[in-house]
Amino acid sequence: MDAILQVDNLKTSFMTSGGEVQAVRGVSFQVKKGEILGIVGESGSGKSVTSMSILRLLADTAKIKEGAVYFENQDLTKISKRKIRAIRGEKISMIFQDPMSSLNPLIPVGKQVSEMMKEHHPEKSKEELKQNVLELFAKVRIPEPEKRYRCYPHEFSGGMRQRVMIAMALANHPELLIADEPTTALDVTIQDQILHQLRELKHEYGTSIIFITHDLGVVAELCDRVLVMYGGLIMEEAGIDDIFAHPGHPYTMGLLASIPDIEQDRSKRLQPIPGSPPDMTNPPAGCPFAPRCPYARRICREELPDFVEVGANHRSRCHLQTAGAPADEHNPFAGGKQS
Amino acid sequence: MLRYFMKRFGMMLVAMFLIILLTFTIMHAIPGGPFTSDKKVSEEVEQALNEKYHLDKSLPEQFFQYLGGILHGDFGPSYKYTGKEVSEFISTGFPVSAKLGLITIVFVLLAAIPMGILAAVKNGKWQDMLVMGAATIGVTIPSFVIASLLIYFFAFRLNWLPTYGIDTWKGYILPIIALGGYSLSYMARLMRSSLLEVMGQDYIRTARAKGLSEPKVVWKHAMRNALIPVITVLGPTVANLMTGSFVIEKIFAIPGLGVYFVNSVSQRDYTTIMGVTIFYAAFLMAMIFIVDMFYCLIDPRIKYD
Numbered sequence: 001m002d003a004i005l006q007v008d009n010l011k012t013s014f015m016t017s018g019g020e021v022q023a024v025r026g027v028s029f030q031v032k033k034g035e036i037l038g039i040v041g042e043s044g045s046g047k048s049v050t051s052m053s054i055l056r057l058l059a060d061t062a063k064i065k066e067g068a069v070y071f072e073n074q075d076l077t078k079i080s081k082r083k084i085r086a087i088r089g090e091k092i093s094m095i096f097q098d099p100m101s102s103l104n105p106l107i108p109v110g111k112q113v114s115e116m117m118k119e120h121h122p123e124k125s126k127e128e129l130k131q132n133v134l135e136l137f138a139k140v141r142i143p144e145p146e147k148r149y150r151c152y153p154h155e156f157s158g159g160m161r162q163r164v165m166i167a168m169a170l171a172n173h174p175e176l177l178i179a180d181e182p183t184t185a186l187d188v189t190i191q192d193q194i195l196h197q198l199r200e201l202k203h204e205y206g207t208s209i210i211f212i213t214h215d216l217g218v219v220a221e222l223c224d225r226v227l228v229m230y231g232g233l234i235m236e237e238a239g240i241d242d243i244f245a246h247p248g249h250p251y252t253m254g255l256l257a258s259i260p261d262i263e264q265d266r267s268k269r270l271q272p273i274p275g276s277p278p279d280m281t282n283p284p285a286g287c288p289f290a291p292r293c294p295y296a297r298r299i300c301r302e303e304l305p306d307f308v309e310v311g312a313n314h315r316s317r318c319h320l321q322t323a324g325a326p327a328d329e330h331n332p333f334a335g336g337k338q339s
Numbered sequence: 340m341l342r343y344f345m346k347r348f349g350m351m352l353v354a355m356f357l358i359i360l361l362t363f364t365i366m367h368a369i370p371g372g373p374f375t376s377d378k379k380v381s382e383e384v385e386q387a388l389n390e391k392y393h394l395d396k397s398l399p400e401q402f403f404q405y406l407g408g409i410l411h412g413d414f415g416p417s418y419k420y421t422g423k424e425v426s427e428f429i430s431t432g433f434p435v436s437a438k439l440g441l442i443t444i445v446f447v448l449l450a451a452i453p454m455g456i457l458a459a460v461k462n463g464k465w466q467d468m469l470v471m472g473a474a475t476i477g478v479t480i481p482s483f484v485i486a487s488l489l490i491y492f493f494a495f496r497l498n499w500l501p502t503y504g505i506d507t508w509k510g511y512i513l514p515i516i517a518l519g520g521y522s523l524s525y526m527a528r529l530m531r532s533s534l535l536e537v538m539g540q541d542y543i544r545t546a547r548a549k550g551l552s553e554p555k556v557v558w559k560h561a562m563r564n565a566l567i568p569v570i571t572v573l574g575p576t577v578a579n580l581m582t583g584s585f586v587i588e589k590i591f592a593i594p595g596l597g598v599y600f601v602n603s604v605s606q607r608d609y610t611t612i613m614g615v616t617i618f619y620a621a622f623l624m625a626m627i628f629i630v631d632m633f634y635c636l637i638d639p640r641i642k643y644d
Contacts, residue, residue: 057547059539060462088550096548101541105640106563115559116549152639168549 003030004175004208005054005092010067010077012046012053019281023049025232026067031176036202036209038223038240040216040255044277046232047212051178053077054210055088071176090120093169097181099161103153110149113137113168120172136167140197159190166194170201178210183218195222216259220244225313228252231278231288238314248316250332251289287319295320295330347631351624358620359409359613363402366609405613414614419606425614428599433618435505436583436595442511443519443580451523452569455530459565460557462535470527477524486517486590503592514591518584522576526569534565563637570637574630578623 012024024046031037041047052058054069054076069076071092076084096102103112113136114129124132130149137145140163153161162182169177179198183191199222202209211223219226219240226243228236228251236249247253254273275292278284284291290300299319308321310333320331327334389395393404408415414425458470493513494502501510537543538561546560583597596615603611634641 055548057544085550085552088548090550094545094548096541096545098541102545104542104546104560104564106638107560115551119550119555154640165545168545 002033004033004071005031005210006070007050007054008068008070010050010053010069011065012049012058012062013065014059014062016061016281021280022283023062023232023280024053025283027229027232027234028067029227029234029237031208031210034202034206034208035224036198036211036222038219038226039210039212039229040214040219040226041229042214042277044280045229047229048180050229051094051180051210051212054178055092055094056084057088057094086120089116089174090172091174092176092178093172093174095162095165095169095177095179095182098185099158099165099182100185102165103161105153108150108152109156109164110137110151113164113171116168117171132171133167136171137164139170139201140164140167141193142167158186159193162186162190162194163197166197166201170205170207173205174207176208176210178212180212181214182211184213184215191218198222216255228255231283232280233288233317235289235318236314236316238311238316242311242314246311246314248310248314248321248333249289249318250293250295250320253332254292287317295332297330347628351628354624355617355620359406359617360402362613362616363405366607366612367398369607405610409617414617415610417603417608417611419603419608419611425610428611429596429614429618432583432594432596432599435593436588436597437581439505439511439514439518439593439595440577440581440583443515443522444577446515447519447523447526447576447580451526452530454523454527455569456534456557456562458527458531459534459538467531471531474524474527477520478528480520482517482521482584483586483590485520486513486587489513489517490590503590505591505593510591514587514593517590518580518587522580526572526576529572530565530569533568534561537561537565540564567634567638570630570633574626575623578619578626582619582622 007027007029010024010027011022014021014023023044027046027050029037039047039050049058049062052062053064056064056076058064064077067077071087074083076087103109107115110130110133113133117124117129117132133149134145137148142148142160142163148156153164156164165182169179177198182198183194186194195218198209198211201207211219213219223240225239226237227234228243228249230251236243236247236252238248242248243252244256247256251273254271257271258273260270273292278288278291284301286299286301286303287293287296287305290296293300297319303319305317305319305322307315307317310316310321318333319325320333325331325333386395393401396404405415412426414429417423417425417428454470454474458467461467490502490513493500500512501507504510505514534557538557543556543560546556551559583593583595583600585597585601587593588595588597589601596618599611600615602608603615
């Protein structure tokens, strides 16, 4: 499969009064045509900043310090503002976390969607735009599109607003859709409907999706491939089956252990990962997860591990996965490479 | 909607009654009366005057008599200027103050909104510093100091503009600047902070993600939201500027409502004080009411029912 987006060694920092916060510290990955790539991580792992860096939608205090984002043979981090605007909403579109605040409260929803089409396709007539919006509303299952067209965001529920956001994001049939925690603010039942919707739309349009979440359960349901981020770095990258069957990084193992399982023995408690994420103004020299890792050795604190191929299309950034790592009881990966 | 209007109107009447009662009580609580003077007046004369203006009656009686007059649109005669009605003061003074005030408001809005937008868009850059520096000076220096400085430089030293009077258009320039300086600075600051806050909202990020250019993001998505606080202060500001500032009117010798008001207070001209106060209060309430109606137009989330 062809890669439609390639991120190379992306480094993004925020310049604050407290110093430089290194939110993303060198991230490389590809998005293939028609796939759903999950990016998982807890708050502050750099997953949202990574996604915002692609379209350069970060606040003024943020700066892309290094790296490149290749899309259609151009580096999105270097092209002019005019050129990136032509891509935003037309070739790459976004869905944001909070549907309650992501729509303009003073503009009818229909107009907010049609505005995006009009911006990139000024040749479309008013009737054509409206017709397109009504079709989109029907597609994302907004009941009574004609009536809803003139409504304002406050007249919609959270789930309905997110459907409007999805309709907006799909308005120009983009090549890539970046969904930044689109279901986090929603009820579980609504969440399920939205995921179903995204999957359907992917099949219909062949749109690639980057799906950012902190919820591995959602990843299991939706994604083809997954990146696990921590401390501004990718810790593990694997296909969806591998990540659940053979997690290749202690952090991923920790995340999996902290998912509630309905069939699990109730006497066993959920296992949260102890500790908190590193301070990114002064990131650790070694593996960022080392202070919280139950298997950490001295080398983990001193030296940042490189990626190790642990299987087909499966890589992990862990010293314990290297060929020279001692295979004792403190190494969860002992007994040969897993994949 | 109609029910809301009625309720609102009823509340305005109650507020009006309380204002009249309070002004009346306070005015009469101060020792002395309109006919107390340095010169000795014979007791018969004073009694005759008090009788003529019903000041010999009990206070509640006087109050209800006055209230009855107002209901018929009669603010009563001036106690100081024989043969003059209070309504005459208002009808001659208010148009003068209102004209100056209206021009000032237009000037304030035309200057403050672009200044605020510029400062917000260029947040932290020299344009922002310049506008905010000027605005800080504008809100801190009292209007009579600004007026005196303006007169000194533009009328006395440079001799470009008249020192007083509004007989020609040139006469308006200095009073407008002195009168509007504070509001201009205040509104520019408000516009800036409000726009900055809106620009940090999620829906602005959405607008950018659509591929809109920055001017379009500001005009189509941020401005209407950012104008809401500005409109809120517009009501009282309009009432304030249009009913006349006694300081500015005194300095520039403008025969507006403010001058009548100040004179009436120092002369204990009860009916004039009452009349002008009631007029001002009614005007202020009407302006705030109009602003509240404007919210309906600008923000669909606000519904009055």
